[in-house]
Amino acid sequence: MRSRTRRTRRPLGASAARLREKAWGALAVAALLLGGTTANAGAATAGAEEPLPVSVGFSPERMDVRAGEFHELFPYLEVPGPEPEPDPETGAVPPVHDGPYTLTFDATGLDGVASVDLPCGDGPVTTCSYDRMYWPDFPVAVLSLLIDPDAAAGVTGVLTVTGQGEGLAFTSRPLTVRVLAPEPQEPAYQERVLSAPPGFRAGDVFPAPLGFRNEGADGRGAILRVTGTRGLSFARAHDNCWYAEDTDGPPAGQGVEAVCVLPGVFEAGAPYELTEPFAVIARAFALHDTLAYTVVEGGAARAEEMTAGGEYRQGTGAPLTVRRAATAPAAGYADDVALVLPDSGVLALAATGDSARGGIGRTVTVEAGLRNAGPAWYSGAGGGEELALVFHAPEGSTVTGVPDSCAPVGDGVFRCVPGALAENSRRTFPFRLRIDRMVHDATGAVTLTGDLSHDAHPADDIAAVVLNAVGRP
Template sequence: MTQQARRLRARLAALGAVGVTALAAAGIQGVAHAAGAPLPVVITGEDRVDLSLHSDNGDPTEPQIDLRLDVPGEEFEGDGEVPAVHRGDYTVRIDASGLKGVAKADLPCDADGLVAVCSGYDLYAGTTFNRLGGIRLDLADDSEAGDTGKIVVTGEGEGLEFTPLTVDVRVGGPELLNRELSLPEDLKAGDAFEPPLGVMNVGGLPAEGAVLRLYGSRGLSFPDDFGNCSSTVVDTGPLLRQHTEVLCTFPGTLDAGAAYGLARPVRVKTADFALHDIFSYSFRPLEPGEEKTLHQGEGRRQGSGPDLTLVRAADADPADHTRYAELDLPTTNTYDLELTGASASGAAGDTVAAEIGFANNGPAWISALRSGGEPFSFTVVAPEGSTVTSAPRQCRTITVDGSVPGYRCSVATPLLEDARLTFPFELRIDEVVAGARGRVALPDWDNPFDSDASNDVAWIVLNAPDAPGDGGAGGSDGGPSDGPSAPGTGDEGGSGGPDSGTNGTNGTSGGAEGGDAEGGLALTGAQGVGLLGGAAVLALGLGAVVVAYQRRRAGRDGEAAV
């Protein structure tokens, strides 16, 4: 959404009943504008596009501008037909004639050269259901560095008041690429390293200043203090969003074709619990007047040390620079996942409680940053002669080893380095079998980050004899199993647990609900601490450890923290 759209929506919210009061007439649901007043409609989309002379400007099939109409009211989130806020003919005119000789434009709707007209009838609250189409921009045969043009989008319709959109287009402006990074050798959790940060202007025009953004997920920090930098730290809320961000401004000119490095190193510190945390950095041109406001804002801390400066480097190769510069580190830490079982006694017909314990003994957390918090799982098989009458909502029924009834319990990630979870089951004793044991097990995987596989199996023991050495309910005792063999697969060999639905915030687990199972999951131990999205992640599933790499925009805007 453009800034003009945000400002208008804020004004409408402040007006309250003046702007949005009446319900729509018969057959038309949703919020309508006040009687006699036109319904305000804001045309939204990217309001600036810079076209590079050195790239394909993104996927040639994807538009750079997504045009939508923003209408007051709460967006529809239910099922069924979306209620309209307004019904009546309207048109939107897209005039790209200002791009003649500057760039080529592929317009939506009914286009005639560089002008297109979109028509519609129904309007809905919000923007989701009011999409006009996309505009794709590409270089023209005569495009040159410094060429500029505009696209003007206007609308009209009875009972409607449109706020137009102007899109500024520039060709061959400053284009800053970042020096590529390489993983530091032998970096261990708790260490600090100094990445070789640098920037090259591969655009056709000088950049009048630059902004450096440093980003680190929960396990990373930036201990240095520079006067032209400010920082924010997000250490509350969902673990996937917790991070540290530093912004530094450089007011000097970056010449076209020139490369620059930092006059002094910038350190990245890894926490003792860090594992596959994300570090990224990016340079972008400094906007006019931005230096005065960039370091302001709630939660930002201005640096007090000497300024960090740029120095011009010797001849550089654009091939050594990239748009996205990021690393997942460190890669050598470990954690220790532990299952604990339970024991109970009773007569035939009794219902007993069995509380399964799950813990991460650290020292590392499980960030799962690349997978977005994909859960992993363990299996539970009831002891002989018993039936599960109540299972946690994070557990669902499966068959283990293709024939043994059991449960798969899902644990959401991120998972803190000291997480303690409990999974309460209730069992009905159908037949008393002395020392009956049910197996609780993590996947039979080759997981190089789990430092101790001996506690990946635990037991539920019912009516254990008093004789010593008959097997307890704790971790694996290394002896022969009285129950099924260790389940490496479930659900006919499917890998991974069910989706959690939400990201853990304090080491809590999540997962699919199983049948009519009732009960909950308790959490003890440390409170949740931050995490963030970034580069190599651990997605743990039943029977496999999946490391999924996804490129993320290093310069993506988001809530910052340092």
Template sequence: MTQQASRRLGPLGTLGLAAAALLVAAGAAGTAQADDAPLPVTITGEDRVGLSLESDNGDPSEPQVMLRLNAPGEEFEGDGVIPPVFTGDYTVRIDATALAGVASVQLPCAADGLVAVCTGSELYAGERYNRLGGIRLDIDEDSEAGDFGSITVTGEGEGLDFTPLTVDVLVGGPEFLNHELPLPGDYRAGDIYRAPVGLRNAGGMSAEGAVLRLHGSRGVSFPDSYGNCSYAEVTTGPLLHQGTDVLCTFPDTIDAGTAYALTEPLRVRTADFALHDIFTYAFTAVGPSEAAGLRAAKDYRPGTGADLRLRKVPDAEPAEYSRYADVDLPTTNTYDLELTGAAVDAEAGDTVTAEIGFRNNGPAWISALRSGGEPIGFTVGVPEGATVTALPEGCRSTTLEGGEEGYLCWVSTPLLEDAELTFPFELRVDRVVEGAKAEVALPEWGNPFESDHANDSAWIVLNGSDGSTDGGTGQTDGGTSGGTAPPGPGQDGDSGSSGTSGSSGSGGTSGSSGSGASGTSGDVTGGGLASTGAGGAALIGGAALLALGLGAGLFLFLRRGARHTGGTAA
């Protein structure tokens, strides 16, 4: 039987008699359609699998081909019974006999040797709920370089018209590994990195052509333009996905067991704001026609200079080549995160707004590319005699170091090099306490990329005598927010707040969002009663933040995450 999804996505009790009647009618309509004209059904799945003689071909428990049936109509969304578009018996036959002596095969459904038959009685719109199962392929003792075979998948059923699927399997074909990229020890933002880009064909067969895919994140650019390359700049949308993509085609024959390099190092430039930006590349064995299809998938512009070319590298060291090739550029830049406080005067019973400012003074942005955009957190205490009655977006209540009640606010990353955000806290003065204050603080995280820790804390002051709100000796202009940052940028989930920002520098954008500052973690409370202040809050340390369950996301010296895969440029 097919591995169909459960037909019930919620309790039947949620369906009224009218809804049930509509579902019955939908089933009848599907059958009626099958009686009038065959329902077109497409068998979907990977149509090409290459098996390596050099590597392990991935997790042996994971199939390389997942078979599904795609029926007309829009996929069902919501709760309740999934209405079928067809009811009636059908069979799907998977024939892998052509792979005898080529590779070992694991088939789904009722398999007899290299043939399996799957059966079903209902089809649903789309392909999500019409899963047949997976096909796992591996080399065996008979597998040799150049062995080739196909799997054919066909279907039949009264009232159905199946489009079959053919899965081509090649053993020991071209297998490209990429020359590893060394990290230059003295590289700084604004410099040009000369990348030793190259490949080695570790497969058992030559390739007729290759495609080189380059990707640079927002702070990376490629100053040269080559005639056999196409370029696409992404300057809108989430900051995580902004950058430059390049496709270069090579018609050369790439011989098996042979290494190649570009005839000249590839020049890679970084912007002045770059920090832990990523440059990555990958060669793939793709012919000219397939390369044209890749280029058409994105708005690429053709290069204008001479062609980029390959040369053979004799006596190449195989250990210097791997599946992925990427490097962080640079690793030595810094940024300056600054918090600004607020000083307000009020009588008992008054409600006032204390606007907390958060600013990145640069010069670097916080890319957070390896971690996927982990947020920065800072804590906010409550002055004695006051109660927080409304929170900005991105803040939630927490317990501060020392057991005092306060708030934790989040700033999402990536964070632009000139980002300015405002977090307005609404305070009700229950009783007047002269000079009541509470601290606003970033964690004492020992961050090597933070250039100035002196402005990592500030104060909320109620009815103070001199209006001082910074962590040192700074003054405010009597009763207003002391140096409070103006509204800052909002970029599709990246470091947003109310208002807009100034220029974001090369390759960046300015953005805006709704009111309040954005946050990516924690419950956001829009108002209601909150904690009552009872004195200043101590600067919260890194260990205390971990105790609050914030995890390593607050330590933004950008731990190296999972390897960034090559080939992200296409």
């Protein structure tokens, strides 16, 4: 193992340790630049007739940047010759130069182009001092470069690192920073933020005032995509919209979708709104359903890409149209707007227990469960603590088999998460129990926890699991 001696040097400043740790991440860059072909660097240069050539610079030597960007820079040293071999007895690696030297960082050439944090002091010019130089296998510092947000395209700046020391001949390879023109701006639509109408309930129709604003360059055409979970549906079917409804699989994945093509040129910075609200129906079992919508640039071709592979049907009603809004909404705009509604409704949850019997040493199965008698479904999107079932194993038994969606929370206690639960449905979790000893009418429990604020019958949220051991104790 090599001695730590070869790493001994005077610190670069108060943040030297942090800089050196970060610098190791750039070893691959520095290693490509540390080759050489002349001189034997294996011994100290004290007393050498010729000064040791040292190149100090950056990789790359030129950076093309844009206003407002952030970059990390890694200044490095390069000396000729291979890395010195360690002493065979001590393992210490000798320095390539034994004596003091300095490195001066000069950022005055970046004025008006970028700001940079320099080591070993404040200001545009700082100097770091070192005791000796080892074969350089890592950058000497990590510099944070922030391009001025107001920097004009075409301007250039220069950052240099120069060195000085007896017995050393430094050459500098400065970094040139050139500011490029800003990237071409593209259309960027943001959606109008929605709020639920007061008193909205299952069976009501929500006239959603959908709209958007173009935060980028002028856009040609727009694609409106509206989705709703299974408790929502759309009141109208416009002929410039394509509709899909998924009623298969788990309740959480069911719902409706509309993809609408809105022609026109949408100017930068301008707000737009639908000529008439997008009507959304809350079905009879709706509760905490999610209505979401997005608007992106595009026309019929992009809409076809978005609907490819799905079972969509085109509407036959009057087209959905858009107009420039007179004013921006008070709630403003955001990306990918979503709204949970309705917030009022009732579901009837109940825990379900089980019973089993068997001889000591035998294994039996009991089913812990819950049911929802409706009328609302449980979507899990209400914002409260998620609905869960807690199973307590009966005394005298050991749980040997646990359902996939359950996890232990104590000795013989498990928490199961059912997820979304449709109205008039039931979910069970089979547990395997080994009967270890005789306990007459050993009783465990199934308890519902989480947000039960819409549960019509809280008294049904606990049920018993009874285990009867048979045979001799």
